Amino acid sequence: MSPWRIARLVAAKDLRIERRSHIITNQVLPFAALVMVLFAFALDNDDALTRVAPGLVWMATLFSLVVLVQRTFAVEAADNALDALVVAGVRPEGIFHGKAMALAAQLAVLEAVLLAAAMVLYRVELRGEGIALLAVTFVVATLGLAFVGTLYGGLAAGAKGRETLLPLLMLPVVAPVLIGATRATEAALGTNDATPSEGWPWIGLLALFAVLFGAGGTYAFGSLLDD
Amino acid sequence: MEQVVRLSDVVAVLGGFPVLAGATLSVESGEIVLLQGPNGAGKTSLLRLCAGLLPVERGDATVLGVDLAIDRRAVRPLVGLLGHANGLYGDLTVDDNVRFWGATVGATPDEVAGAMDRMGLSGRLAPVVVNKLSAGQRRRTALACLVVRRARLWLLDEPHAGLDAAGRDDLDATLRQAAASGATVVVASHELERAGSLATRVVNVAGGQVQP
Numbered sequence: 001m002s003p004w005r006i007a008r009l010v011a012a013k014d015l016r017i018e019r020r021s022h023i024i025t026n027q028v029l030p031f032a033a034l035v036m037v038l039f040a041f042a043l044d045n046d047d048a049l050t051r052v053a054p055g056l057v058w059m060a061t062l063f064s065l066v067v068l069v070q071r072t073f074a075v076e077a078a079d080n081a082l083d084a085l086v087v088a089g090v091r092p093e094g095i096f097h098g099k100a101m102a103l104a105a106q107l108a109v110l111e112a113v114l115l116a117a118a119m120v121l122y123r124v125e126l127r128g129e130g131i132a133l134l135a136v137t138f139v140v141a142t143l144g145l146a147f148v149g150t151l152y153g154g155l156a157a158g159a160k161g162r163e164t165l166l167p168l169l170m171l172p173v174v175a176p177v178l179i180g181a182t183r184a185t186e187a188a189l190g191t192n193d194a195t196p197s198e199g200w201p202w203i204g205l206l207a208l209f210a211v212l213f214g215a216g217g218t219y220a221f222g223s224l225l226d227d
Numbered sequence: 228m229e230q231v232v233r234l235s236d237v238v239a240v241l242g243g244f245p246v247l248a249g250a251t252l253s254v255e256s257g258e259i260v261l262l263q264g265p266n267g268a269g270k271t272s273l274l275r276l277c278a279g280l281l282p283v284e285r286g287d288a289t290v291l292g293v294d295l296a297i298d299r300r301a302v303r304p305l306v307g308l309l310g311h312a313n314g315l316y317g318d319l320t321v322d323d324n325v326r327f328w329g330a331t332v333g334a335t336p337d338e339v340a341g342a343m344d345r346m347g348l349s350g351r352l353a354p355v356v357v358n359k360l361s362a363g364q365r366r367r368t369a370l371a372c373l374v375v376r377r378a379r380l381w382l383l384d385e386p387h388a389g390l391d392a393a394g395r396d397d398l399d400a401t402l403r404q405a406a407a408s409g410a411t412v413v414v415a416s417h418e419l420e421r422a423g424s425l426a427t428r429v430v431n432v433a434g435g436q437v438q439p
Contacts, residue, residue: 001333009330013316013323020356021318075316084314087278088376089303090331222300 003094010098015105017075024106028067029113035060036117046123051192053122054185057114058178061145064110065174066167069149072103073157082157082225092222096150100217104146111138130188133199137188140203141181144210148174151217154224180205228255230289231380231411232277234437237286239276246272248435249286254413259406261426262415269435270415271310274382277413278308291379304332307378309386313369317358321348321368324357328372342375345404347397362389370398374405381405381412387421399425 018024039056043049049056076082085095115138118124126134152170156162180202186192187199232254239247247269254260262270275281277290279299288295293302315324325348329339343349346367357365366389373381381402387395402412402425415432416422423429431438 001331006331009327013319013327016323017316017318075318078317079315080310080312081314081316083312085331087280087303087308087314088328088331089279089300089305226300 001091001094003091003097006091006094007097007101010095011101011105014072014075014099014102018102018106023071024068024109028064028071028106028110031067032060032064032110032114033117035063036114036121040121049122050124053118053124054189054191055178055182056122057111057118057185058141058181060114061107061111062171062174062178064114065107065145065149066170068103068106068110069153069170070163070166072099072150073153073162077157086225092225093218095225096154096217096221099153100143100146100150100214103149104142107142107145108138111142124189124191127188127190130190130196130199133184133196133203134188136203137181137184137199137206140206140210141177141184144177144206144213145174147210147213147217148177151213151221151224154217154221157225176205176209180209228257230254231256231258231291232413233287233289234273234276235287237276237288238284239272239281240284241272241281245284246281246435247276250276250432250435250437252430252437254411256409256411257406259402259412259414259425259427261419261422261429262413262432263417263419263422263429264432268432270432271384272435273432273437274308274310274384274413274415277302277380278306278382279303280308305378306380306382307373307376308382308384309369309373310384311388313365314372315357315365315368318356320354320356321360321364321371322353324368325371325375329375332376334375334377338377339375342371345374345397345401346371347393363391363394366390367394367397370401374401379410381410383412383414383416385416385418386414387416387418395421 040049152166156166156169159165184199184202187194187196230253232252234250234252237247237250238245250273264270272281279295279302283296290302291305325343326339348367348371386398390398406412414422
């Protein structure tokens with residue numbers, strides 16, 4: 001069976017699990033919203049909040065990413081289902097892309113909520129000329145985060161203390177996404193007097209990151225699961 | 228008769244410890260072979276090696292025509308291994324799980340329904356979430372997933388564990404049916420009376436070696 005078909009099966013299965021368990025809606029989204037509210041309490045200054053809003057949105061996204069990745073691999077580890085997939089000879093590149101697709105879909109929902117929260121809590125305004133840049137930023141950054149999350153989730157899945165190991169391994173690696181996505185979002189929203197044209201070069205960095213980790217995961221995920 | 232498993236003086240090491248120390252075993256298609264021996268004898272390692280999960284350190288190991296020393300991953304789609312865990316998704320229903328595993332090998336809806344029927348999972352159990360099942364019902368669900376994958380070599384580690392009397396009878400009937408239709412079954416079990424009556428041959432494993 002082709003890796004693409006396996007990917008679709010795995011992604012559909014992961015999303016079905018989330019639909020049944022309501023972990024995203026009942027736990028991850030409230031957690032992300034709580035982080036945004038706490039940022040607002042901590043800074044307690046409207047001008048400062050508006051200025052740093054893009055960074056806060058992506059910080060909250062990264063914190064929530066850790067929770068999402070832990071959840072998606074906890075589901076696999078609970079009854080050794082990931083091992084069973086390996087034993088069954090299911091193509092690991094298909095598993096990698098399937099889990100990344102499901103993770104990207106969940107991240108997309110999360111980011112939409114965070115952006116809406118930023119508009120309400122931090123008084124951020126969308127500008128017509130920045131919409132395209134904002135959309136591309138969210139798509140490319142989400143793909144990069146999904147690939148990294150899946151790769152490092154797989155890496156930590158078999159390790160002792162994986163809950164604490166995962167953020168330690170993953171957060172430093174996603175620093176380029178935090179920087180690139182924050183700068184591009186600032187340009188799209190016009191915070192700190194940035195203009196949309198200043199944001200497009202950051203898209204290149206985000207795209208390069210997504211391609212590197214997408215290719216790396218496709219190549220390495222099988223070996224990670226085997227070990 | 229096709230030789231499905233052919234191990235000759237196989238050594239396998241796990242974490243620096245030799246788990247198989249010169250194992251020699253031959254299994255032909257249609258056989259139901261019982262591996263018996265004390266804890267730590269190497270039964271599970273033997274199953275995992277045949278499933279392509281344990282690298283061959285030394286010796287010759289061929290399973291379903293695949294030389295495990297050259298490419299042990301190639302044998303995995305051909306075998307079905309059911310270990311101590313069931314490999315199920317607890318938040319999905321019985322039906323979801325069997326359909327998912329069937330879909331990984333392109334099984335038809337009829338094959339999925341047939342596998343569930345065979346393990347007594349059709350009807351009221353099909354829409355039940357796996358987390359709400361008893362241990363025996365979970366085991367039966369895992370076996371249905373194995374059935375639907377159409378494995379040619381079944382490797383089962385303590386398959387009767389957690390099953391009630393009806394579940395055990397269903398399992399034995401399923402294994403006999405699988406063997407009759409050309410599949411080969413290797414079972415590691417401590418329940419010698421139950422598994423012994425099922426097996427066409429009993430093999431002793433001790434100290435990482437297979438004894439005739």
